[in-house]
Amino acid sequence: MAVIGASSDPTKIGGRPIHHLRDAGFTGAIYPINPHRDEVQGIPALRSLDDVPGEIDLAIVAVPTGAVLDAVTACAGKGVKVAILFSAGFAEMGPDGAALQEQLVQVAGAAGMRLLGPNCIGAASGEIGAIATFAFAVQLPKPEGPLPRVALVSQSGAIGGHSVAAALPRGFQFDPWVTTGNEADIDVADCVAYLAMDDSVSAIAVYMEGCRSGERLKAALDIAFQRRKPVIMLKAGESDVGAAAAASHTASLVGSNQAYDALFHRYNVCRVGSITELVQMSYALAVGRLPAGRRLGILTGSGGGGILAADAASVSGLEVPPLPAAAQERLKAIWSAASVVNPIDTTAQVTNDPALLSSFLDVVLSEGDFDVVLLFLTYIGMRRPWSDNVVESLRKVRAAHPDATVMVSMLGTDDVLRDVRALGMPLFEELGDAVTVTARLGRLAENFTVRPEPEGWSGRTVRRLGPGEARTESSAKRLLSDIGIPVAREVLVTSAEDAARAAEEIGGAVAMKVESPDVLHKSEAGGVVLDVASPDEAAAAYDRITGAVRSAVPDADIHGVLVAEMVTGGVETILGIQNDASLGATVVFGLGGIFVEVLGDVSCRLAPIGVEEAEAMIREVKGFDLLDGARGRPRCDVPALADALSKLSFFAADNPDVLDSIDINPFIVLPEGQGAVAVDALVARRAAAH
């Protein structure tokens, strides 16, 4: 390992890595490069990289911005495999910096050398003592003994170092960890993929601001998913709900934040909202076990704690089923004043009778039908003899139930907390945090069983969007019909007489709409008449529509007027496709009208999805009850809706290069067994594909 810009001062950025490497017992060779010194921190220094006798695996570049290109060029010349660039002042500073950064990439790429950074704080792997960082987080005092660990990838150096520091008091460590900075070359996706393939890594925590390539990120997350390796994700920029500038309707509904949620949903990535949550989830994965599901038993010595835990469980989506009756009786026999259903409350008697905790816990673990048992023991761990009693009780219980998933919330002294953690029982000061983490662990465990690829995807016939296809409403609907999505009956007519005839054929009231690739806002142009009740009215409406559109959009190429059945008696929904700039095609579902327009109540998935996943996303919107027979309404044909969403998503996934968006609005879902119908549709192409 070479350090270019090596400093004799172990507190300087160029001095710290050497100090850290020696501290960590790195056994490989260290070559300080410094033209002005003979030795650096007791190691012989070399004037230049060329003086290094043999190959260099890793070069750390800790020089001023202006000297980085020369250093990288030297590394490339020497055949260095990877260079870590600490220096800032590149793409993050604007166009000039970006140009300089691009030069680094060119030089490295030509030599087959990988770059980490610039503007990063490096990486560290404790296993081999390879502490290639200037972050002082690696020098903080550690709890004794081998620490359980979780890997960490952070785009931000500060958040990375902060997380590394925050892990230690909790009795675990982030290791290996890597920060990617400006990601001139190596990015978060590279690191996640690498760590997912490393058998010694059990879980991966990630801090990410954006991604350079959605496809590579997907591939990386897929590796982790296939290997059932939990990924905990803190994605910054949550409040940036995306620009509303895009042309289509769904574009303004699906900010890139929702596309990221769709991505994370697909690969069972656990998205968290803060550094503390990132650290807490990592801690629980390092110290504890993944529960089998979300059935929670609550055992406490505080009635109030039981209520708070039940409140938190309800918010988090955990189930709190009752203890079986026989077990309830057994607990009552031990202490008659206890509450024994769930939450189970020993009462404060637990502080008088130390045996109560282990006897209750034993019954709950043996006979309760729970995936996780949560103990809330208030501040009992803060003072002897109570704390000793608790630790002893938990030891006994762990010996009898070695595989039980037990979470603990308690205040305690450092030694008590350490003893409890050593039993594989993750410990949280805040009860609500213990519940939230438990719920997230349960969801992680459940969703590893969901396959990311939908049924029918492999071996399907790919249907491509043709060059001239779907440029008008009627041709868009023909396309939908062709891919298996039902559309309203309609006829394109070019005269008032034909309009009357079409209305007669269709029967009942009809809707009439101008057909023209040049009229995007048909209603505003006078191009739509609804509830046309008779053939005569249809003839009159034909003339009215064509007249209005001709005066509103004089140059419009009018193909005719669509005469379509009026679909009534169903619930209006919106199905959409939106191609996210980095993550690719997403499929979007919402209830029509105000639900989407006023509340933005939509669900979103990466395309493609199967019908099962489609049904899950349908059930996810807040207004789902409207489709499910709320307040005496008929239940709607949700299977037909799910089928359409799935087919739409397949088409989107087969045309990511040409499709910008599809809006089917409204897609009317009829009562159960009666199907669903697309009434209007708009297909937009990517700018390059026009």
Next chain:
Amino acid sequence: MAVIGASSDPTKIGGRPIHHLRDAGFTGAIYPINPHRDEVQGIPALRSLDDVPGEIDLAIVAVPTGAVLDAVTACAGKGVKVAILFSAGFAEMGPDGAALQEQLVQVAGAAGMRLLGPNCIGAASGEIGAIATFAFAVQLPKPEGPLPRVALVSQSGAIGGHSVAAALPRGFQFDPWVTTGNEADIDVADCVAYLAMDDSVSAIAVYMEGCRSGERLKAALDIAFQRRKPVIMLKAGESDVGAAAAASHTASLVGSNQAYDALFHRYNVCRVGSITELVQMSYALAVGRLPAGRRLGILTGSGGGGILAADAASVSGLEVPPLPAAAQERLKAIWSAASVVNPIDTTAQVTNDPALLSSFLDVVLSEGDFDVVLLFLTYIGMRRPWSDNVVESLRKVRAAHPDATVMVSMLGTDDVLRDVRALGMPLFEELGDAVTVTARLGRLAENFTVRPEPEGWSGRTVRRLGPGEARTESSAKRLLSDIGIPVAREVLVTSAEDAARAAEEIGGAVAMKVESPDVLHKSEAGGVVLDVASPDEAAAAYDRITGAVRSAVPDADIHGVLVAEMVTGGVETILGIQNDASLGATVVFGLGGIFVEVLGDVSCRLAPIGVEEAEAMIREVKGFDLLDGARGRPRCDVPALADALSKLSFFAADNPDVLDSIDINPFIVLPEGQGAVAVDALVARRAAAH
């Protein structure tokens, strides 16, 4: 102070209070009562309370359940002012225990003695060393020096003790604190009122599960409000959204949880969701300052931290305005690589150049237009020399800006955290927590300026609900009209001919509805016909309605049929009154149809409210945009709507004893300037008032 059931063992429940009192230097007399001992913990013991020479202010009762009544009787006989009952086994155990508890209340009440408990852990006031508790939380090691303090009231002993313990490591204390247990006599409201009147108490933290008297709780919170004393409230049972069993429509929408929210909103009580949040808010109030508002400046050395802070601020409703241009230039002159808008980022350079922090902070505090400045300094406080530099910088800044509200998020060693706190800068490990607390402090500060009593309330003419009034739809609407709420034009007719005449008079389409106190579900009984287009149709509809209702509800007393104008072109809303069993009349607002029915999207206030507060609650519902001209709709007459809500709330507040609920559904709000109209109304009386 007497301790009945005094024990020589300082770890036993009867021994701990004496131990604690002596530890705390209590200077009053302590009388251990124990018939079997001559001395207890070095203090002469007395055989019975009667042997005490002189008056007893406070008696602690620490005896088995079965001996409590005798002890309380003895206290009453001796003229004890207050007895604290530790013992459990009363109302919390069911009817027998409740009966026993009632006996205690009778005995104490007859003697004018107040009771705290039973089933509580007591109370403590550090100022006079009156540590009347068996909780070992009072014995935990405290940080040195006088600790800033906040008062605490907890219904649960365990949560109370836990909070007391959790405060200490944060460098503040809960003091005085009191736990109320079963609240046989003294309850949370008593304690809040008392503490609100104590000038030495600056803020009050409360854990509450339920309240015995809404009126007394309101009175207590009103005292705190009038004295601008922040109340932080952890109300358990949040997930219990109330039973749907009540008769009226709004009853199922407003669980008692929402009534509590309305109560807390009125008295500017800050509701939190966990013990940690209770402790954190108390900590911020103890250590820091109430900011003037919600304009947040963010200063950090981490770009990622800036993004996370901005995300959290957006979620919390804080504003993040830019630094003025001149100040931005000044910062750029200090360090050109900095981000200077807001979030302001010194970059990691802050670890190389210690002066950067104070010079940046000085500019931000002097020239930024912020109510609060939040510093995020990652883990810089964990290691020298960086931690020393930070503390020195912050000292310098505090000296120059003694009144600035500064929040800090940083990891640090205990001594560093203590030093920063001593500067009056509340410190949080988690950035998101710092932001959430800041937002809550800002809201607290802003809302102390809102008067709880609406304009026009004092001096109004009280309008009582008459005994036979409002038992049918039309008479309910007459009542509304009488209290100033506009209703649709309508005529009650008793023949087909009159129906035709009424339809002609009203003009346009009309709605017809059966008028009968015996038909609650008019549509189901065939009692409603809408869109009646002509006088002839009205005559026919009259016969159809009366015939259908007669066969559906044979015994119904049919007063006739209402012929009413069809109101079109507005937005349907629902106005309601719901009398909460403990908190009294609440006024409820929601958008009509699916918003309320499917989404439960309602807002709620305690009655009465003025028009300003009514407008605030209208704006609070998620679908407000529908009234505000969303997607090209006309803007609605929100002032007319607010006026109706306020008038309705006045009426509700004047009739809490007789009213159970009122539903005005729909209340149609017309476009701006055109008013609003009640189309249907139902008034339900309290069971006792029928």
